[in-house]
Amino acid sequence: MAIRIPIAVSGRHVHLSQATIDQVFGPGHQLRPRTPLSQTGQFAAQETVALVGPKGRVDLVRVIGPPRTSDQIELSRTDELALGVNAPVRLSGDLTHTPGIIVDGPAGRRSLRSGVISARRHIHMNPQDAQRLGVRDGQIVQVKIDSNDRDLTFGDVTVRVRPDFRLELHLDTDEANAAGVTNGDFAELLNTGSV
Ligand SMILES: [Zn+2]
Numbered sequence: 243m244a245i246r247i248p249i250a251v252s253g254r255h256v257h258l259s260q261a262t263i264d265q266v267f268g269p270g271h272q273l274r275p276r277t278p279l280s281q282t283g284q285f286a287a288q289e290t291v292a293l294v295g296p297k298g299r300v301d302l303v304r305v306i307g308p309p310r311t312s313d314q315i316e317l318s319r320t321d322e323l324a325l326g327v328n329a330p331v332r333l334s335g336d337l338t339h340t341p342g343i344i345v346d347g348p349a350g351r352r353s354l355r356s357g358v359i360s361a362r363r364h365i366h367m368n369p370q371d372a373q374r375l376g377v378r379d380g381q382i383v384q385v386k387i388d389s390n391d392r393d394l395t396f397g398d399v400t401v402r403v404r405p406d407f408r409l410e411l412h413l414d415t416d417e418a419n420a421a422g423v424t425n426g427d428f429a430e431l432l433n434t435g436s437v
Pocket of ligand 1 (some may be wrong): 364366412
């Protein structure tokens with residue numbers, strides 16, 4: 243029987259360190275939650291920043307809270323082309339040898355030396371889901387999307403298992419558009435040992 247995974251589409255966004263928040267929003271600024279995200283404890287903040295690259299500028303980029311130890315800028319390939327940056331496909335947190343960008347906010351701007359990535363597509367799940375689906379943390383799987391007119395199977399999908407994760411396939415806007423899906427659609431997990 244097909245195993246249906248809910249899809250969540252991630253638009254461009256930034257995770258900022260408190261040092262960067264201080265610089266672009268003002269010293270001691272605290273992010274104001276706007277909407278909770280599906281993965282535990284994270285929220286879309288009311289705050290947005292502009293990103294400035296060698297070829298262009300993108301305004302109204304959502305800040306995701308709470309603050310992190312490292313700045314991480316997650317862009318689609320389309321965003322990268324508009325800004326003139328060439329970022330590698332990485333899992334969240336894997337930021338070595340990534341390009342930088344300028345973050346521009348109401349109180350100032352900060353030039354980041356690194357931190358820009360295209361998010362590697364991934365499935366969040368808890369250990370119970372992993373057991374039920376016959377996969378383990380770090381496993382690379384395929385997902386098949388059956389949409390109207392744009393059916394697509396994605397490989398290179400990383401399974402991420404943590405007790406506080408909720409079952410969800412995360413795609414960026416380029417990937418979701420290529421497959422003709424949006425938030426709340428479903429994908430089917432392929433190539434696992436489950437029955
Ligand atoms: Zn995710």
